Amino acid sequence: MATDFPEDLAAGYGRYLQKGYVRFREAQERLAIYGQRPEVMVISCCDSRVTPEGVFHVGPGELFVVRNVANLVPPYEETEGQHGTSAAIEYAVKVLKVKHIVVMGHAQCGGVRAFRETANAPLVTGEFIGRWIKLLEPAAIAMACMPVDKLDDPQLAMEYAGVRQSLKNLRTFPFVDAAVSAGALKVHGAWFDIGSGELRVMDPETEKFEPCLAAGADDT
Numbered sequence: 001m002a003t004d005f006p007e008d009l010a011a012g013y014g015r016y017l018q019k020g021y022v023r024f025r026e027a028q029e030r031l032a033i034y035g036q037r038p039e040v041m042v043i044s045c046c047d048s049r050v051t052p053e054g055v056f057h058v059g060p061g062e063l064f065v066v067r068n069v070a071n072l073v074p075p076y077e078e079t080e081g082q083h084g085t086s087a088a089i090e091y092a093v094k095v096l097k098v099k100h101i102v103v104m105g106h107a108q109c110g111g112v113r114a115f116r117e118t119a120n121a122p123l124v125t126g127e128f129i130g131r132w133i134k135l136l137e138p139a140a141i142a143m144a145c146m147p148v149d150k151l152d153d154p155q156l157a158m159e160y161a162g163v164r165q166s167l168k169n170l171r172t173f174p175f176v177d178a179a180v181s182a183g184a185l186k187v188h189g190a191w192f193d194i195g196s197g198e199l200r201v202m203d204p205e206t207e208k209f210e211p212c213l214a215a216g217a218d219d220t
């Protein structure tokens with residue numbers, strides 16, 4: 001077959017058929033027949049170094065994932081436009097009835113860096129990234145007013161603040177807020193360090209990020 005399809009991908013797919021699919025064959029056949037029923041949604045960055053299924057070591061059907069630049073949740077809006085992340089949240093909460101939504105930030109986030117470096121000279125409004133990362137503006141304001149994590153590392157502080165803001169924005173979706181209030185849904189903040197593999201989870205009381213295994217020891 002004459003195709004420009006990347007050879008590495010084709011070769012990887014071959015390995016998947018031999019190993020990955022074989023490993024999950026039964027699960028995938030069940031998923032195909034009965035449909036997906038993931039209990040967890042993860043909102044993560046597009047960054048190729050941050051793969052939710054890899055970080056949480058799960059197979060097909062276990063995570064409902066949406067990835068976008070800088071793992072941002074926009075506020076609830078009824079304006080016209082293509083609200084991709086909001087559509088995924090709606091599907092997760094209303095149809096799949098997930099029990100948890102995890103917003104997972106990460107180290108060295110290029111989207112966060114773009115916001116920080118253009119804070120005084122934003123990208124032109126016609127560009128997609130510039131408009132998208134403006135969602136971080138309230139996070140920057142909140143961070144400036146917040147004594148928590150007065151860090152020597154402004155990039156890390158902004159990554160944390162972006163997760164906090166996304167969690168706030170999640171609650172502006174009426175169906176999310178209703179599910180949380182009813183106790184049917186929990187929302188969580190997390191942050192992943194690419195180099196060390198460390199995962200930190202946000203304490204909802206203090207809004208500080210703490211090591212996952214200590215914070216969530218009773219979940220294991």
Ligand SMILES: [Zn+2]
Pocket residue numbers: 045046047069070071106108109110111112
């Ligand atoms: Zn990122």
